[in-house]
Amino acid sequence: MDISKSLLEKHELGQCNDEELATVQAWLNAEDWGDLDLKKDVDETIKDGMWADISSAVATPSIVQTLISPPRISTIKRYWWTAAAACFIMIIGGYHCFYQPRKDFTVFQAANAEPSVISFSKDHFDVMLSPNSEANIDFESGNISLTGNIMLRPKRDFVLQDGRSNRSFNFKQGEVYFVSEREEEKKLIILSKREMIFLPPVMQRRIKQQFHIS
Amino acid sequence: MKLFFTSLYIGLLSVLGLLFSCTSPDTSTSFFPEYALYLLNEDGSNTFVLLDSLQRTGESVEIEVPSKEFTREYIQKKGAFYHFKEKNDYFIRYQLDSNHQMIATDSILFKDGYLENYLWKNDTDTLLLFTVEKKTTAHARMYVVDTKNFTLIREEALPLPSSVADFNLLSIGVVDFVDDKLWVAYCYSKFLTADDYTTSDTMYYATLDFSSLAVLNLQKDTRSSYPGGVNTVQSYSARDDQGDFYFMSCPGVALGNSLSKPTAIFRRKAGSQQVDTSYMLDVSKTILNHAYGFWYVGGQKAIIRSEQHELYTDFSNHHSVFQFEYYLVDLATKKLEKINIPLDKGTRKENVLVQGDYVYFGIDNESNKHEIWRYTPAHGKTENVFSASSTADYILRLDFLK
Structure with missing residues (x-):
């Protein structure tokens, strides 16, 4: 690479x-x-595009003006305070922009009310939710909780804890895991795909049907 | 003239010498596998280990499985392997070639289904296969395959009800064929919640006329539940030396999940269509556990493989806990004797092979060793005779290839 x-x-x-x-x-x-x-150097068109994005986001008169006619240095000096304010807003805006994707990969929350399987691809994993399933995977707290069944394919190694049973599981990159909530026992059952052959045939077939494996 | 013959002789010797010196030390000429271990490895892959003997001194070679969809649910007879590929419903025949690679040699397209059981008709080349349709798992079908020519001779729906009350999942258990009659044991399960199921308290035994599939006899038996699982995965029945047919029910967590019923061995006497209601060998009552797997040894003795309920929590760790014990069961006296070999792991395995005076076991023990143990029922002696590779996680099957 x-x-x-x-x-x-x-x-x-x-x-x-x-x-x-x-x-x-x-x-x-x-x-x-x-x-x-x-x-x-950064491509001029990208630079202009970024500037346009930022300016439209902050939408101050001075920046709108820069869109119409790019100011010379002397012009910027005249609007020093405005430029400083714009920079401040840019920093806040930048922080906001970068914070969002961070949140996106630290907390995953999804529900599937559809009759078919739905899938998501995230930074750390791919996941499939069977019908009537909900999943909540929080990397900040290290917790996983769900209703129904999911298939999880980690893209890196990580550890998650089942909050109800207080058991931790090591998820390994490249494996596929079947995670199922056992409501009565108040815990999750986590099996790697290769271990699914040990499930009773009735269960194996139910899972195959839910996830359209065969 | 003499010189001519001498030079001819020397020439011939040289040619022969060249011929033999050019022969590569190809394993195909020196190694004839007689046994196969089917492994599930730590990296999730499956491999076969081919062995020319079950002794440490023997040769072995580890080979790939023929395809990604190949599973432990294969049928093996005389070195030919048959596998039903669930993904596209092809029934495929594989053969080991001279380089010990498993090659697909032919296929037959079946209708959609899950393979439930198989039976070699009268121990000929005719293979009977029983499936349930995938979508509802409520309709049974029989396929008759001539394995010599690898052709489908017949396929037909079996006249078994699709459900009983609200138990709507059909399982075909043990099957048998005597005097042109097909005998089928079956049962019904149902889901209680999204991921919890149970099996009804009745085992059904139907005797069918093989040509017409007309039901000649139907018997209900409530002494246990789940009369045998998928027999490509594990054996649950056998015929003894006198022609009596024995089978074991499996209501435990790994199959029927009808835990109040006992694991028990039942008998159908030679010549009878009815299961003998006076005979029941209650395994659970004796060992206080459920068991799965039944292998006939000879002389009214059989081996069973039992779990230990205090060692596992549920099916999340049923397979990974070292809990499985083996017992020698005396079918006549109903006595059970524990066999002195290490505790095994792996839910449902076809890892017991009876050969002559010996029984071989493929054991995955607590020290992460994957060994073949040899047991002599005559005097109870056990010894470790072979160790498989350290990358193995489970020995799922032990097959004799002749």
């Missing part, structure tokens, strides 16, 4: 998977920083 700006940005945001993380670490530890082109 090559080092790129986008990969470094992902690393900064903590969104790298194991393979990417290892690549970045190896690159940072290496004496030779390879041929990464850090001098190349």
Whole structure:
């Protein structure tokens, strides 16, 4: 895997998977920083586009004006206070922008009221919810709770705890897990896909039907 | 002239020498597998270990399974493997080639279904297969395959009711074939909640005329529940030396989930269509546990594999706990004798092989060893004779390939 700006940005945001993380670490530890082109400037069109996005978000008169005619340095000096305010708003806005995806991957919440399976692909895992199932996976608290059944495919190793039984489970990257809520026993049953052959045939068939496996 | 013959002789020797020196040390010429272990490995893959003997001194080779969809639910006879591919309903025949690769050689398209049981008709090349339709698992079907020519001779729906009261999931248990009559044991389960089910308190035994499939006799038996599971996964029945047919019910958590009923062994005497109501070997009463798996040894003796209810919580760890014990059951005196081998793990395994005076067990023991144990019923001696690779997690099957 090559080092790129986008990969470094992902690393900064903590969104790298194991393979990417290892690549970045190896690159940072290496004496030779390879041929990464850090001098190349940002594409003008992207810069303009970003500016337009930010300006429309903050929507101050000064910035609207910049859209109409890009100001020279002297113009900016005249509007120093306005520019400072715009910067402040940009920082707040930037924080807001980056905070959102963070929240998105630390807490996953979904319900399936449809008669068929629904799937989601997230940074840390892919998940399928069987009909009438709800799932709540919170990486901040490390808890998993659900009603019904889900299939979980981790994209990295992580540990989650079943809050009701206080049992922790190690989820491994590359495995597929069947997670089922046992209401009467107030706990989750978690089996890797290969262990599902040990379930009673009646259960195996029910799961195959729910997830349209065969 | 003499010189000519001498040179001819030397030439011939050289040619022969060249021929033999060019022969590669191909395993195919020196290694003839007689046994196969079917493994579930730690990385989730399945492999076969082919062995020329069950002794440590023997040769072995580990091979891939023929496809991703290949499961432990295969049928093996004389080195040919048959597997029903649930995904697309093809019944496929596989053969080991000279390089010990398992190659698909032919296939037959079935109707949609889950394979429930199989039976070699009168121990010939005719294979009877019993399925239940996938969507409702309530309608049974029989396929008759000539395995010599690998052709479908017949397929027909079985005249079994699709449900009894609100028990709407049909399971075909043990099957038998005598005097042109098909004998089928079956039962019904139902879901209690989204993920909890149970099986009704009645076992049904139907005797069918094989040509017309007309029901000749129907018997109900409430002494236990769930008369045998899927027999590609595990054996639940056998015929003894006198022609009497024995089978075991499996109401425990791993099959029927009708826990108030006992695991028990029942008998149908030779020549009778009826299960002998005067005979019941109550396994649960003797060992205070449920059991799954029944292998006939000879001389009115059989092996059963039992769980230990105090060691597992439910089916989340039923397979991973080292809890399974093996008993030698005397079908005549109804006495059970525990066999002195390590505790085993893995829910439902076809890992018991009876050969002559010996019984071989594929055991996954607590020290993470995967071993073959040899037991001599005559004097009770047990010994470890072989260890499989350390990457194995479970020995799911032990097959004899001849």
